[in-house]
Amino acid sequence: MSTILFFAEHRDSELRKTVAELASVAAQLAGKTGGEACGIMVGPGSSELAPQLGKFGISRVITINADHLAAYSTTAYARAVTNLISSRQPRVLLFTASSTGRDLAPAVAGLNRTCVYTDCTRIDLEDSDLILQRPVFAGKALLDIRDTASLAIVSLRPNSFPVREQDTTPVIEAFDSGISTADVQVKVTGFAPLAAARPELTEADIIVSGGRGMGGPDKFATIEALADTLEAAVGASRAVVDAGWRPHADQVGQTGKTVSPKLYIACGISGAIQHLAGMSSSKVIVAINKDPEAPIFKVATYGIVGDLFEVVPELDKELKKLL
Amino acid sequence: MKIVVLIKQVPDTETKIRIAGDGKHIEETSVTYVINPYDEFAIEAALQLVEKHGGEVTLLSLGSTDSLAPLRTGLAMGADKAILLKVADFRFLDSFSVASHLAGELQKHSWDLILSGKKAVDTDAEQVGSLVAMLLGIPVITSIKNLTLDGSQVTCQRDVEGGTETVTCQLPALLTCDKGLGEPRYPNLKGIMMAKKKPLDEVDLGSGGVSSSITALVYPPQKPGGRIIGEGAAAAAECARLLREEAKVI
Numbered sequence: 340m341s342t343i344l345f346f347a348e349h350r351d352s353e354l355r356k357t358v359a360e361l362a363s364v365a366a367q368l369a370g371k372t373g374g375e376a377c378g379i380m381v382g383p384g385s386s387e388l389a390p391q392l393g394k395f396g397i398s399r400v401i402t403i404n405a406d407h408l409a410a411y412s413t414t415a416y417a418r419a420v421t422n423l424i425s426s427r428q429p430r431v432l433l434f435t436a437s438s439t440g441r442d443l444a445p446a447v448a449g450l451n452r453t454c455v456y457t458d459c460t461r462i463d464l465e466d467s468d469l470i471l472q473r474p475v476f477a478g479k480a481l482l483d484i485r486d487t488a489s490l491a492i493v494s495l496r497p498n499s500f501p502v503r504e505q506d507t508t509p510v511i512e513a514f515d516s517g518i519s520t521a522d523v524q525v526k527v528t529g530f531a532p533l534a535a536a537r538p539e540l541t542e543a544d545i546i547v548s549g550g551r552g553m554g555g556p557d558k559f560a561t562i563e564a565l566a567d568t569l570e571a572a573v574g575a576s577r578a579v580v581d582a583g584w585r586p587h588a589d590q591v592g593q594t595g596k597t598v599s600p601k602l603y604i605a606c607g608i609s610g611a612i613q614h615l616a617g618m619s620s621s622k623v624i625v626a627i628n629k630d631p632e633a634p635i636f637k638v639a640t641y642g643i644v645g646d647l648f649e650v651v652p653e654l655d656k657e658l659k660k661l662l
Numbered sequence: 663m664k665i666v667v668l669i670k671q672v673p674d675t676e677t678k679i680r681i682a683g684d685g686k687h688i689e690e691t692s693v694t695y696v697i698n699p700y701d702e703f704a705i706e707a708a709l710q711l712v713e714k715h716g717g718e719v720t721l722l723s724l725g726s727t728d729s730l731a732p733l734r735t736g737l738a739m740g741a742d743k744a745i746l747l748k749v750a751d752f753r754f755l756d757s758f759s760v761a762s763h764l765a766g767e768l769q770k771h772s773w774d775l776i777l778s779g780k781k782a783v784d785t786d787a788e789q790v791g792s793l794v795a796m797l798l799g800i801p802v803i804t805s806i807k808n809l810t811l812d813g814s815q816v817t818c819q820r821d822v823e824g825g826t827e828t829v830t831c832q833l834p835a836l837l838t839c840d841k842g843l844g845e846p847r848y849p850n851l852k853g854i855m856m857a858k859k860k861p862l863d864e865v866d867l868g869s870g871g872v873s874s875s876i877t878a879l880v881y882p883p884q885k886p887g888g889r890i891i892g893e894g895a896a897a898a899a900e901c902a903r904l905l906r907e908e909a910k911v912i
Contacts, residue, residue: 355823413792414801438822442804445789449796454757454873455789474882475786479679480688482754483878524801528817529828539823545911569912587807587841588821593675593783594699594841602911613675623909624887625901631890638887640909641901645894653898661906 341374341430341467346420347400348439349380349388356542357435360500362395364462365433367503371464374430377401378509379423381416381516382408389511396505401427401512407520411439415523417446419516424451426514429490431469436494437541448492456484456493458597460620462500469493477593477616497541498599499620533588538572540591545602548574548591548618552607552628552647556584561648562606565655568662574598574618576608592617606647610635627651663717663811665708666771668764668778668791669701669736671729675783681879686754686872688879697732700779702846704839707809708777709740709847715811717774718742722767724760725752730862737857738849744862749870753784756873761793763867768798775816776836780805791838801831807842 345365348355362378369376378392378400389400403419420443424432432447434440436458444455460481461472469486471493540546547566549559559573566573575585577592591598593613603621608614610626610633618624619638626639627647636642643650673679673693680689697705708719721736721744723729729752733744747763749755768776776795781788795802806818806829814833819826820840849857891900905912 413803417796438805438820441788442792445792445804446796446802448758448789449761449793452758454761454793455787457787457789473786475879476673476677476679476688476784477675477786478882479677480681481880481882482876483880484875485877486875488875525803525829525831527827527829530825531828532825542823588826590841602905602909616675619882619885623905623911625905636888636890638885640887640889641904642888642890643892643894643897643901644890645897649895650898653895654901657899657902658905658912661902662912 341369341372341464342427343369343374343376343431343433344379344423344427344429345376345433346440346443347378347380347392348435348437349384352384352388354388354391355435355437357437357497359395359502361433361435361495362392362397363503364495364500366396366505368431368462368464372430375399377427379403379420381419382411386511386513389509393507393509394504396503396507397509398507399512400509401514403514403516405516405518407518407523408516410527412523412525412527413442413446414525415518416443417450418522419518420447421450422517423514424490430467432490432492434494436496440494444492444494451490451492453488453490453492456486456491458496459493460496460499462493462495477613478619479616496597496599496620537566538570540572540574540589540596540598543572543598543600545569545571546574546591546598546600547571547604547606548576548608549579549606550576550608551578553579553584559585561651565604565651568655568658576614605635605639606651608635609633610638663712663715663775664720664773665711665717665775665777666720666722666768666773667701667704667708667736667741668776668794669705669721669723669732670698670782671695671723671725671732672698672782672784675699681881685878686876695728695731697735698779698782700781700783700839703841703843704777704779705736705739705741706846707839707843710844711811720745720771722764723747724749724763726750733862734857735849737860737862738853739847740853743860746862746864747867748864749867751870751872754872754876755870756875757787757789758793761790761797764790765794765797767865768794774833778836778838780838780840791836795836798836801835802838803829803831803835804838805840806837807840809837809843
């Protein structure tokens with residue numbers, strides 16, 4: 340009987356999109372052991388949002404709230420979660436490999452003298468052995484892992500696990516963080532939101548991406564129109580970011596973001612190894628490129644050889660008919 | 663000020679990865695090794711800080727004797743000294759063991775700031791910097807894209823979902839570096855010559871080994887690809903149809 344804890348992120352009075360799959364995974368693992376899947380929610384608004392986790396079969400949500408936990412701060416949150424770990428002795432603590440997850444999971448691991456299994460794409464429990472798989476060398480290889488320790492801290496790659504809905508009403512329990520203002524060592528003093536209201540690349544279901552073939556910054560309007568039709572995020576190759584046409588936050592690839600959308604449309608992208616590293620776990624890849632020898636065509640589910648400035652507007656038109 | 667930069671030797675990102683016969687290591691022959699790209703941003707940030715505020719930069723790496731080359735490159739870029747913690751089989755040593763060794767060495771020296779790359783591009787584990795900070799009991803800010811120092815206050819910016827955060831903490835601290843801190847400088851000939859005289863200490867930690875929880879290193883499943891469905895704008899209608907009816911993604 341193992342306790343599975345998962346860290347449910349929320350912002351602006353909403354659960355983050357990836358909480359659905361995280362909760363689903365936690366519920367499934369707990370089901371295998373006859374144990375309990377408990378959501379952890381920290382900060383103001385936790386108790387109001389906690390009932391929503393019942394949609395994914397979660398029977399308990401532990402809320403941790405205190406004035407000095409109002410804003411995310413690595414060490415303070417890590418210590419609060421560590422105090423909870425001491426109290427509940429979970430077998431597994433799950434995070435999404437989001438910005439917060441990539442920051443918080445290692446801090447919790449350090450305080451618990453263990454490591455994180457980062458950005459996992461597979462997870463299962465066999466009795467008390469935790470079976471995982473995670474990409475390495477930017478996805479050119481996978482590590483198979485069997486963890487037999489008493490505590491495993493895991494972050495899951497976003498958009499990689501199915502959501503399972505099963506209605507329950509969770510017990511909501513408040514936990515005393517045991518944290519004081521002295522634990523708040525890092526302070527967020529500002530936040531500048533991105534201009535465009537598009538889905539976050541790492542969470543997006545559909546991404547339209549532009550490479551050097553776009554020819555210049557103002558030419559991105561062509562793929563932005565397609566992205567609007569599909570309610571997609573817009574990505575960029577490293578060449579385009581290095582040329583200053585698009586910000587680094589848009590870069591998909593080994594030194595940019597790793598994405599796993601349902602659909603990735605690569606426009607004027609040749610398909611360098613480092614770019615593929617960032618998007619190869621896309622379920623469906625469409626490639627549009629003038630050069631029939633472009634490496635991207637080898638990984639594309641559907642390839643179109645042609646001028647993207649002719650193909651993309653036509654594709655936009657055809658998709659609008661269907662949507 | 664005294665800055666320590668944690669660096670790792672990794673295979674170049676162009677490398678075609680081949681799995682060795684034991685199923686847990688990569689074939690090391692004909693692999694080109696480089697400084698982990700994110701660590702280069704950390705070295706550059708450190709050099710810019712001491713250019714502005716004065717001080718010295720020490721490089722610290724856990725690796726094998728192959729890691730001497732990236733340390734020499736870092737010295738040639740302008741770092742003042744380097745320390746190699748030698749471990750025979752270090753690439754997939756578990757991250758907490760790596761961090762413990764690094765923290766143990768760091769405790770023997772005085773420093774104001776520790777920088778590292780946000781992650782190593784071989785393991786993609788993205789945690790050693792944070793683990794070291796927790797072991798040393800100092801604040802950590804991860805994935806920074808710029809930083810300014812005002813006395814003992816550090817202010818950084820980092821990209822998160824939906825925007826950019828400004829984050830501050832007090833020194834001593836550990837910061838992990840993302841792209842954006844400045845193009846890493848190329849070592850020039852003078853730098854390369856001077857590097858030969860700079861202190862490079864080696865500490866033997868013995869054998870390492872692949873983390874005990876790793877059961878295998880495998881190739882990802884081959885995805886079917888390579889299907890060209892048409893040419894030019896004329897292919898658009900078929901593409902839309904396939905996305906709806908076959909792939910069912912829209």
